[in-house]
Amino acid sequence: MAYSTTTTAPLDDGTGLKRGISMITSPGCRAALLTALFLTQPLLSTCRIPDEDISTAAVPTTIQLRPNDIIKSTLPPYGSGGRGRTGSTSSTSFNELQLNLCNSGFAGCYAGGDSIPEGGELIYATGPNVVTVNEICSNDVAELQSYLSEAWPTDYTYSAFMPAIDKRTAAPYKCKDGFQYGSAVLGRVAASKWTTFDAYGGKFIAQDSSNEERIFVCAYARGDHFTCTTHLSSSSEPLALSQCKALMFDAVPYLKGVAGAAGKTVVGGDFNLEYDTSDAENVQKCVPPGWTRKGDGDVQHVIYTNDLVFSKSKAWGLSYTDHDGWEVRLTG
Template identity: 30%
Template sequence: MPSHGLTRVRSGASRTTGFARFAVAAALVGAALGAPAAASAAPADAGHRSGVAAPLAPSAAAAPRLEAATVLQVNLCNSGADKECYAQGKSVKATAELVREIEPQILTLNEACSKDVDALFEVMRRVNSGTMVHWSFSPIHYANGHHIMCANGGHYGSAVIDSLDGMSHYNSWAYTFKDQARGDERRLANCSMVNTKDNAGYFTCAVQMTERDKATATAQCKQLVESIMDQVAGKSDMPILSAGTFNIRATGKDSIATCMEDVADDYTTAGQGVQHVVASTGITLGQVTTHELEGTKVPAAAFEIDFDGEGRR
């Protein structure tokens, strides 16, 4: 599949898992937890949780400002519900191998199970051994509020695993999209913040729009770029990006271009197929590389990004 590349849119320690890891996070960060005021009232889904772990190989040197990163977006297709691509966890093993190979600083996951996030968090800690690594997981539910369970027994959802030298603050939120396709799972944005004492951090959202209806997927994308990303970033000038399976193409009716045509600020977008990233000012998007993975029908997408130091406007 050809990449649509870069498009500028003028738009006005020891292993810990689950809630135990959250306790470690609280001990590490304590009262330093911080979030922009505009994001503090985010409608979090029940079961949304996050945590952080200290560097495996801490350095005595002062942490440098993050200037460049690789964002790896993967749709694991590991719930067991989609028989066309479910392969009993093979996609998780393939993703772990890819993470070891390309060493991303940010990993966004769709159709992941909570156990998958645990496993890939540990891999991310090892490839980013000198930095603190944060994780955020949002379970996805049906319209009746019941969480979707994976075939392996864990919760099903989307996740962000992000790293940052000198991390002193972190937070995360879940936003369920207003427009949903009939009979579909409740699609959402799982958003994360990692920051340093001198505000040299960033925000990341992992998103997956519906594949049942392109118009609804476009409406979900519009809510993301016109509302959710602004709410998450609030008054902060730290840059924000969203990566995921948007389930719409770059151009045409009901597309990324349609999604972003009425947005008030400047955004940059890049992607391939149905996997895209949208970034605010303060982030420059570069090369997009796709990787075929065993156990999932959606190729993984690796996005090279630069933090230009100018911040979000």
């Protein structure tokens, strides 16, 4: 598959100081670990901060967490059966690829599912460390993750999918094929650094009149990176900006605190907001201090903490969706 490059330079920018939040410790989690130690039995599940501990840490009022809706997957190293590694061998390279694949089956840009293998081939060709994906179905995630795993054959990959919420039922919104519709984050971690990953997801309290309630999903690859994606309201720019601020100023610092995550953080997505200093809904208004944003000249953006340094960006023309693939190459 050949891709056309439409830009090779950053189109916009923004910087400042990141807000933080202290890590939450869980007595219940410590107790479970001590019990397992004294009983000399394996701990059968990941020791995570239970929901009641999250609630006592004052979940921001702008979001509602929905941990039971998240679909997670981990793949071990792919092995030697693929086409070969495309991910960078540099220990400081950290690249993000943002995709909107328009695969719900309902939108006019839907192309019979062809956007999934096309997006997957771009994932393989670019070998990103993290991928943020919007407008896909839950059954698309495994296919996309397989391409990422093939790009990093000696490393672990993960995925976390969060469905949009159907306002009529309060249940996951569905694609035309009946699978859940939403967004996902995918990532790679070197086998030598891999332990596990945690996933977080929820919806924004502020919503438009659509039956599709907008959501966000985040993943913490422990000790390596934290990443999130979202697809914001398409009917109201003021609402999209409000949702963007809820994600960047509330959800991300809160969840990083819950996770105990420090270090490089990347948020990518279709924000339905543009960079325009003359516009009251300029996307730059939801970039916190200590972060930088690189946009595709339209509505897709990648926002990252300033411990990462910009290298270059590229918009890849795609045939089966109405959005370019937006690649931002970083070092850190």
